[in-house]
Amino acid sequence: xxxxxxxxxxxxxxxxxxxxxxxxxxxxxxxxxxxxxxxxxxxxxxxxxxxxxxxxxxxxxxxxxxxxxxxxxxxxxxxxxxxxxxxxxxxxxxxxxxxxxxxxxxxxxxxxxxxxxxxxxxxxxxxxxxxxxxxxxxxxxxxxxxxxxxxxxxxxx
Numbered sequence: 001x002x003x004x005x006x007x008x009x010x011x012x013x014x015x016x017x018x019x020x021x022x023x024x025x026x027x028x029x030x031x032x033x034x035x036x037x038x039x040x041x042x043x044x045x046x047x048x049x050x051x052x053x054x055x056x057x058x059x060x061x062x063x064x065x066x067x068x069x070x071x072x073x074x075x076x077x078x079x080x081x082x083x084x085x086x087x088x089x090x091x092x093x094x095x096x097x098x099x100x101x102x103x104x105x106x107x108x109x110x111x112x113x114x115x116x117x118x119x120x121x122x123x124x125x126x127x128x129x130x131x132x133x134x135x136x137x138x139x140x141x142x143x144x145x146x147x148x149x150x151x152x153x154x155x156x157x
Contacts, residue, residue, distance in 0.1 A: 038062055041127055048120060051105050065132050073135045077144050084151035091155050107157060110149050114142050 038059035045053050076083060084091065098106075109117070121137035124130070135141060 035059065037128060041124065044123070044127055045120075048123070049108065051108065053105065062128065062130070065130055068132055070131045070135055073132055073141075077135065077138070077141045080143050080147060082147055082151055084148050084155065088155060091152070095156055103156060107153075110153050110156075114145050114149075117145065118142065 042058040125133035
C-alpha cells in the first residue's frame, strides 16, 4: 500500500482491514464457505443418487468435512473406530428433527454397497479437492465404513 513496514503500528486499522479483506477473498477463491462448490456437489449427488438433496444441507456437510483433519480419518481407519457410537446421543437428538423423507434418503445411502459408496466418495474428492473424501474412498477404509454404517442403521432404523 506504499507504507513502510515500520509504520504498521501507526496504521493498525488499515493493516487489520487489509488482512480481513484478504482472508475473505482467499476463502471465496479456495472454496471455504463457497456456495458454488456446495451447488456443484448437490447437483452431482442429486444426479448420481437420484435424490433431492438441498444445497444448504450440502454446504453444512462440506463445512463439517473441511474441519475434520485428515489425520483423524487416518486414525479412525487404522483403528477401525466406531464413530457412530461416540456420537450416538447427538445422532438420536438429530433423528428426532428429521422428516420421514430425510430418513428415506439416509437409508438409501446407508444401504449402498460399500464399493459403490467409495466410488462416490472418490468422485466427491475430485469435485471438492477435500482429501477427507479421498481417504474414505480408499479401500483401506472399507471396514470402517461398514462398521459405522451398520451402527448408524441400528440407531436410525
